[in-house]
Amino acid sequence: MVSLNKSFLYGICFASLTWVVSLYLFFQLTKSKSTFTKVPTPHSWSVKNNIVDPFLKYTKNNAGPSQTYVNSPELVKKLQPVFGSSKGSDPYEEELANLGLVRDNNDLKIKDEGYKMHAYNVLISNRLSLNRDIPDTRNKLCRKIKYEQKLPNASIIICFYNEHFHTLLRTIHSILNRTPAHLLEEIILVNDQSDIPYLHQDLDEYFKKNSLTKVRLFKPEKREGLIRARLFGARRAQGKVLVFLDSHVEVNVGWIEPLLSRIKEKQSNVVMPIIDIIKADTFAYSSSPLVRGGFNWGLHFKWENLPKGTLKRKEDFVKPIKSPTMAGGLFAIDRGYFIDMGEYDAGMNIWGGENLEISFRIWMCGGSIEIMPCSRVGHVFRSRRPYNSPDGQDTMLFNSLRVAYVWMDDYKEHFLNQRKDAKNVDYGDISSRLQLRKELKCHDFDWYLKNVYPELPLPTDDEEQLKKRWSAIEQDKYQPWHSRRRNYVAQYQIKLAGTDLCIQTAKDVRTKGSGLVLRPCKKSKNQTWYETDKNELVLAQLLCLQAGKTSPILYKCHEMGGDQEWRHKGGQKSPIYNLAAGTCLGVNKKAVNATVVMKLCGDPEPSFLNWDIIV
Template sequence: MRKRLSLKCCLIWFGIPLTVWLTFNLFSWHLKLTADWNQPNRLKLRAKKTLLVRKDSLKKENGGESPKFEQQCEALSEVFNKALVKRYNVTVLHSLGVVLSPEDQKLRDEGYQKFAFNALISDKIGFHRAVPDTRFPKCRDVKFPSIDLDASIVICFFNEQPSALLRTVHSVIDQTPPELLKEIILVDDSSTLDDISCQIETYVNQHLKNVKFVRTPERQGLIRARVFGANHASGKVLVFLDSHCEVNTDWLEPLLLRISHDPSTVVVPVIDMINHDTMEYQSSPLVRGGFNWGLHFRWDQLPASMQSDPELGLKPIPSPTMAGGLFAMRKDYFHHLGEYDLGMDIWGGENLEISFRIWMCGGRLEIIPCSRVGHIFRKRRPYGNPAGGDTLIRNSLRVAHVWMDEYKEYFLKQRPQAGHLDYGDISDRVSLRKHLSCKSFQWYLKNIYPEQVVPGQTNNVEIYHHFPRNQLRKEPVIIRHGQLTHVDSSLCVQSEKKPYTKKALLTLAACDTKTLDGQKSQMWYETVDSQLLLAQLLCLDVESGMVGKSYARLMKCHGNGGSQAWTWTDKGETSLLYNPASGKCLTVTAATEGGNLFLDLCTGTKEQAFRLS
């Protein structure tokens, strides 16, 4: 009898609590994935809360609000903002990217394969971080009046990396006044990574009250998914963001203020760059959108007349086209203007189509310099068209036939393969153009984009050049130079061939300080942009590859960082050359003459010890 009673007691007092505990932990583990889904270390929110507590304390000390109180609060805010920015500076980001184990390597490699950016660092950052205020100083002094508009933020995603997506959402919540934020609408375009999609939905439903999670019944592509999301929106203004962004300080107010002045204006923030290898947030220059006759979007320098404007950096910049990933417009105007061309597939060309339509049909398209949003410019598009085929060229063909009139011939000459493609029924878009009384493409070129050179014609306007997204090339600024020496062997790093030979492997050789030829072939120059140039000719680079060793080589310097960025880091008493793009360190295959260099986990062994002197 005692035995039965004892077992029963054990079952009641120990078995049931144990079962509950195990169930809870299994459920928590299921939600966790690779990022910290519950985010206990909410840096920015904690800092904001502390700031509010300190403000309350100051208010009591000053007997209520006063000029002195406001002054102290501004100073306090500045201190906190600096502290937050410092939390994720370049040095910290580089340390987060170090590959310390095979598990780190697997997460990093899978991240590049699935999402085309560094998922290892993205996960370690988490859902909240402060980014540097990249606005021009004059923007920081702007005081915004009360704005009688609210915004629905529409974010569409397909197989997106969870921490990048949720950091996008949290950055909007953290940086947006609640009275202006009607809602955030997350549109899952039928992601095929079901486990990730379900975990994101669960997290949103449990933690984010002002976020609606909706899912398309089947894969629609970005274009139709955005219309799907817009139809679920209830705010007066639609703001479309990509699923891997981070918004900056006072990002929404300038957009809404401009729209409140002119309801037919579509506005775009300045798109800052988030490095796909290091997750570093980098300021972008003021540029505007253009296109070439193959209907590829490009960034153009501002004409000299705009660059000399004393109000540059503060006033709106008319832009012939937009990149398409980030923009805002009134919801009623979006519907009035015809939303998107639903005959387009997946992605591509929709940004030029809506840009032409805005200008030709009575609207304006402007870049707002005081609004900044960071965007991860991925290494490639990690997904394609499930039905196969090039959606960009097919969509561009629809653009040409609907909006370009006789100028479509220039597109067809640039892309002759497009002439044989079926571009579908465009009758509804032709009717829309007629219904909106839109102007001709000739009018657009003459009045909106006179700088565009028409083949065979000479434009009597200032000609300026377009340039890539990574800004204009610049001469490297040398900070020091010397021989790159492997400490343990006292051998120097040089090219296996002449120092001007591209793709040449690097090797160890006896240090030569006496002959001119030796000095040249072993002299390395370190730049302010973390490049290492041999004989000021070619850069230390690393071949990209998922399998086998990644060997160090000499390549033409491109100035984009990535595989050509090298930073010195210490592990114990060992000084290592760390490559943030790979998360690994420079290593010798053998500490003997003829030994090659490759990248390996940063373990701090003698094979990885170098110095520049």
């Protein structure tokens, strides 16, 4: 009996143990696994100190319920899409990118009207700090150079016509913030009869309210144009050096000392900073390479690479670089030398050609033009000039004819052959300028071409001569746009959140100008996007996604950012935002073949703007 009871007891224990093990295995196999990934969600779009807070930031919130049940981890791994995240980037660029966000129709109106009036993005300029930081783009060796304390002081001369208020103020503040006080005599602002209501009054009140006593604001009695407005300002200057700047620039750290130091060494040195790029669409500041000024026989200024052998050693990257011409917008010159050399040609009208005229005159009459690599000034590069001559005159042609007939001798025929329409165009009285050339005992133009700009091809050159001139300049190796090497940092599909529809091209992946539509997601090249380190979205490694006013298209990659530069926060429910357009990718309906459009990023129906980035 005792033996039977023991057997029964052992049986109960064994059965219990079996159930415990079974239950343990069951719960282990069906243990809750979250199929939801922690994903970023955008901050609310709010304004603080007139600056839009960055919205493409990560949060730690879960996107759904804390847990759900799955059959096995292996199955989940195979079936669960992987949501990519945007690569790490410069916080400065990220914050700047978000400032262009067009949230509503009022923002859109400001942006559109700004482009019409100023040819750049005033929506971003309005939101940028007047005292913003910009990257120090100088060569590292520049920071080791020590300049004398006793340098000549400078009068900064800025002429403007209908310049945007905040952009002009940012120019002024950058000068005040980054120029040693003892070197800055004054900033002379010449308002060339702008017709924007209250602009002059608002500027005057701003300078007085903020006690900007070094800023002197003038307004000529009539519209003078850039050339005569600069003369107007220069004749009122008191500094030993004149520094001419455009009205939409930002000077960089240590910008003025290299210019003043070089002029102190020799009065006839006329010097320029490296002109860095401020993008008109985004106001992003980026460095420019070392290049020099040239021209073609149509008398158009051009940038070109340096002659071979210019940069042999590290030290060469910070030494003065001789330049045959100047762009004209930004340069420094001794005030006495400027006067003795005949200032500007006052017979020129409004704008155009004055930079080549003063370039030829400086070189031919005993001076030199140099680029100072340790001086950097950012300039807003616009795709067009937003104003014309008041009377409709082609001032570029008029002024260029004056240049040709005063300075180019027999070589002017090359210009006249380029401009057949110019031979019967009146160019005014040039007798005083011819007399100036005689008094200054200047070289002829043939001397200039042989001694200053021997690399310039002549229309009369034979093939061998052209090759010789061409080979004297460093040449960039040309690569067709479709075969250029790109640094791809991510590959993914773009799916409309809450659907199984992905963005794909409406036509073949090689078709430039093709629009985009929604189609059921599948692994195919017409749905496979590659993101580059320049924030481009390239379909099938062929064509770039380019923002339009109403719809995006596929187009050849121009590598200039702007309408081909995109931002997203990665993961789920991410807006995809274009920097230049200020708008987001979206749709008007969740359906197969729905067209992908550009929408206001503050659209009342955010589900039409949210995308899942599926790796």
